[in-house]
Amino acid sequence: MDNLLSEGLELMVFGMGFVFVFLTLLVISTGVMSKLVNKYAPAPVAKAATARKPAAAAPSAGASANNDELVAVMTAAIKKYRS
Amino acid sequence: MDNLLSEGLELMVFGMGFVFVFLTLLVISTGVMSKLVNKYAPAPVAKAATARKPAAAAPSAGASANNDELVAVMTAAIKKYRS
Amino acid sequence: MDNLLSEGLELMVFGMGFVFVFLTLLVISTGVMSKLVNKYAPAPVAKAATARKPAAAAPSAGASANNDELVAVMTAAIKKYRS
Amino acid sequence: MDKLLDLWVASGIYNISPGQALMMAIGLVLLFLAIRKNFEPLLLVPIGFGGILANIPEAGLAFSAVENAIHFAKPEVLAGLASALGVDSADPHAVLDAYKTASHSAHTAATDVALDSGYNNGMLYNFYSVAIASGAAPLIIFMGVGAMTDFGPLLANPKTLFLGAAAQFGIFATVLGAVALSMTGVMDFSIQDAAAIGIIGGADGPTAIYVASLLAPHLLGAIAVAAYSYMALVPMIQPPIMRALTTESERKIKMHQLRHVSKTEKILFPILLLILVALLLPDAAPLLGMFCFGNLMRECGVVDRLSDTAQNALINIVTIFLGLSVGSKLSADKFLDLETLGILVLGVIAFGIGTACGVLMAKLMNKMQGGDAINPLIGSAGVSAVPMAARVSNKIGLEANPQNFLLMHAMGPNVAGVIGSAVAAGVMIKFVG
């Protein structure tokens, strides 16, 4: 019985301790990694901008859609439908 | 040999009998269930009506499609295509 | 050791030999099959023509798309989207 | 030159037996029927192809490791197998016979010997073990079928369940037919065999395969081929029977439009059916349980992604392996047999009797109700063969009256037939399993 209690207590102390140690190390290493990435391999600004564009543009896709896009979409849809 | 015949006959009699008993009970309990459902938890009429609508409306979707729908469809199609 | 070498050599001679024999037989039988098919069960010309059409027509699908097609595509896309 | 001789002696041409050649031809015929005649291609393409693979000489794709070891018959291996199986003789036939009737522990011992000697299970044997011997594949397909089934028409007119019940008479009549063939000494079917053959009349592939795998695995190939072939032939088998048993005016009967069935009813129906199965016939629980589970996933509306997978990716994957596995049972020694002929004849009789009983039941129900509530043409749909049989009812109905669309009305007995034959399967497993 006492054994069970001490086991439970140990599990709690070491378990929580370990979780914190592990996640602290993860916070630190993630921080280091992010810094290194942004220093040595920064996301190309232009590319990031375009990458973010579609999401923003999506709602207005209909308005800005020129004929080319319409054709492309329809072709794709037809193919999808017929396949 | 006679044994095989009697086994076959028994299987037929009890098999068909059981199938009928089972499906009769299913008819009865289904009927009771449907009555209870329609009494205590009737499908909301309005909702049922709208639920049935799309199917009916589908063939004429093209005709009634306003610009909003077009935009939605195209956005979806584009996303589907690009993903 | 000599044994390993002779095994390797035999594997090479018989292996390559067999690959060539097999593929030669495949060339011959494929040729015969194609001839028989084109003689006794030729692809219906009209059908083949239409079958080839969509691929050719696809790039210009947008241009030639009449309203019916538009409706069909949109219905399909809407269904796909809503399902 | 030794190697050249080896290659030749190990080649298919050198080793092919007439039976294997014939079975490969039968596999090609099944492929032809499936591809050109559209005979249930989803199953018959894999079954036909699997049948060809199973009969490739020397490849042993449908054999277990022990069967492969016996086939190549090295004396020291045979001796080891004989000792593992507890037989005195190392004669291949004696060892094979002992293997087929061995206890599980002897089976394991023999398999260890064969594996140690470098023999392996054939690919199709492995597929069969995982897909069919475990019972999993037919049940998973049945779950998918449940997820594709709309019980709306049945719920709108529950009495059509009786039509689905009556059509199961084909099953039990066929059992009697198989028994008669045995008693007259023409063939030699046990009561288990007879029951498994009868289930062809249920016109439900997964049910037939499930029952055959439990009651008569040695007949599974013929039973599955017969079941799927006749399902494909429903548009040819049923119409003459339907026309012979109905009058022109009966065929013209118009049925009331089906009432709207609420979502709640559709959700509760599979649960109701499950409870009834649980209370009355536990032996049908695997089949109908999975069927109801699939249907509940479909109707409950909150697990659409699971229902979608059950109807598509999962059922397709399982169908591929089920088909190949069934094909593995199309080996010459099992299929080229008078019994297969008996199965094919009994199967078509089963379909015919089921069709007739469905139609007659509909007429009886009209008599008893004193009205013309039911067009007897929908009775034939009670054999299941979903949705082919319902389409046949519709087509014959349109011939009599071009304005009379029976399709939705026939879907009721059609899905009732699925339930009916699963119940019949449960009874058979209970009594002779």
Place this chain on the structure above:
Amino acid sequence: MDKLLDLWVASGIYNISPGQALMMAIGLVLLFLAIRKNFEPLLLVPIGFGGILANIPEAGLAFSAVENAIHFAKPEVLAGLASALGVDSADPHAVLDAYKTASHSAHTAATDVALDSGYNNGMLYNFYSVAIASGAAPLIIFMGVGAMTDFGPLLANPKTLFLGAAAQFGIFATVLGAVALSMTGVMDFSIQDAAAIGIIGGADGPTAIYVASLLAPHLLGAIAVAAYSYMALVPMIQPPIMRALTTESERKIKMHQLRHVSKTEKILFPILLLILVALLLPDAAPLLGMFCFGNLMRECGVVDRLSDTAQNALINIVTIFLGLSVGSKLSADKFLDLETLGILVLGVIAFGIGTACGVLMAKLMNKMQGGDAINPLIGSAGVSAVPMAARVSNKIGLEANPQNFLLMHAMGPNVAGVIGSAVAAGVMIKFVG
């Protein structure tokens, strides 16, 4: 008439025990909660249905071949089993007890006897063996969850990992609670049981099932049901605790907009996490390894078709069988027990403590930083229950300030909670496994 009697004696009505009837009712309640109340339906529909199937009398779907053989208790079979298991008595209970504690070789011998006597594993028993006993299903689902997880918000603000750490206190407090119940003699949990119960507080279904299958398979049914039920109840359990522990002004704290996280960071994160696991806690490697693998497939951008399958067809297929398998553990003798009540009570306490610790940790972090960088409402999301807990944070935040959208900020601790409880699981497996 014998057959009629047979049917009746073998029917469910004749054999049903009060426990089975009650468990079937509990299965129906789970279905009701899933379908009508939207309680984690993807899991609770299969679990509930599996629970009903498992309790169908005489069907033995959740039993192994040996258990089925013992249930039907033919004297000669029992004698064979007793000899295989090395017990003197052929009493069913003695044989069953021996079977449960048998060595693997005795287990195999007993199974051979049962199979030779014509008994088979039930369908759900097979599903359980393949899906859960092998450990595969929870790991594959965790891979799919990884493929669905966006670590962007976490990477933008890595300190939120501490919130995910703090919320795991619920797990360990519950272990102590279970220990306390045992010590006071109210219940009888081993330390393994206590650890498996505690993991409910991790609010992660696959993690809970994985740990329970390793540490306490006999409690798996109750643990899985509790875990998924409480996850569904998060919108009810968390808000009062969150409100009680925060002031109005704290709840109004606006957080800085999250910075943009580059693709490279997202690709490197799962690899970093994997290496940390490899170096520090190998016992968490299966869980977190599969999770990181799924996430890497998602982010790397070159295996989209694999990522897509992991998120859809594969996870759906595995979810179906996982759910049914968990349901197979809802048998009356295991579930209808005081212990289940204990598990349910401890589970809700675990959720509560986890929520509280997450919120308090956020407040502590604000104190230590001397600023108002973190809205404490996002701390509660650290229990995981993705994405429900994050939505709750957002909702309570909007109540305090209609312009304050916390959703993305709460996603950080939310996914951190997944990592945290997997780490906690690894510690438990290490120490008591």
Place this chain on the structure above:
Amino acid sequence: MDKLLDLWVASGIYNISPGQALMMAIGLVLLFLAIRKNFEPLLLVPIGFGGILANIPEAGLAFSAVENAIHFAKPEVLAGLASALGVDSADPHAVLDAYKTASHSAHTAATDVALDSGYNNGMLYNFYSVAIASGAAPLIIFMGVGAMTDFGPLLANPKTLFLGAAAQFGIFATVLGAVALSMTGVMDFSIQDAAAIGIIGGADGPTAIYVASLLAPHLLGAIAVAAYSYMALVPMIQPPIMRALTTESERKIKMHQLRHVSKTEKILFPILLLILVALLLPDAAPLLGMFCFGNLMRECGVVDRLSDTAQNALINIVTIFLGLSVGSKLSADKFLDLETLGILVLGVIAFGIGTACGVLMAKLMNKMQGGDAINPLIGSAGVSAVPMAARVSNKIGLEANPQNFLLMHAMGPNVAGVIGSAVAAGVMIKFVG
């Protein structure tokens, strides 16, 4: 504090061996090549990740239960294992050696002991058993490849099959190379090893894995990594060889437009190929049988849903587990070996010789026909590596003549190479399997 010490002593940092660290680095390099350099990412992402998982110290993910038990080396467990395996010494190395060469019954006995002692198979070990040791995964992937293959260009110009035959010379030349390395004492390859290494030259992942799993499982990791890496390097390996062996005017040869191939021909081709395999080389039946089955599903037009699943959900699922399973063979003791270097060197030679032979064969065919019917650049596509090698042919062709599109012409030898190396695989399995 004991527990703290336990954690530390069980941690990866404490236990990691230099070999494991190096292998994890190699896994990271594979991930880098796959993600950044686009080296066959569908396979190399799972393989690289699996390689890292397999080398996590103390986790034992790639070990069987017995290997895990031996690793932890408790005296009483070792004694039990030694007795089960029939060795006198309980020394871990002696027990491990005995385990590796044990008969199947001793293997089962040892596994029972390990499981009874609480050790389990590692996750990756289980994946490997199900996916690769059973032979299933490469065959299912080959079925999917068949369903993705269009034989149209080959059927339009069947003579290109000779190019696919000639390119297989790389396989057999490499076998000789491996034999030579062994005879000079540099390395120690058996004839089985040599055959498995040679198949790298077939430039077909599933074929290489299938052959290696049968003939040389201990080299499977290195062989698979080499095969997929070199396939990715085809655009670098092939062009210099192609340019060196052709003149400018040869590279400019324009080929006739391919004739239209009818549906019926496409349906009959896989059946024809299957029959030829059945008659001539049953040992190639599993590989080419599944390939033809996939292709028939694609072309027959009546089982599109099966074909679609074979090309998507099914092949994706199997690819995930195949990749992880291959990765499980990247353990330090098997991979960090001089032999791996030999395999890598021989592999690239195999690709080079295959490329050269394909090109030279095309030139020979032109000579024999006395015309310029074939642009020799398409000969290199005969190594397979579909469709990369065909694209390389096209690219080099465009360099010589910007109007000369060779892609479709190169697809003929490209898919012929798949058939050719499967046939070569069958010959090897027949002779040295």
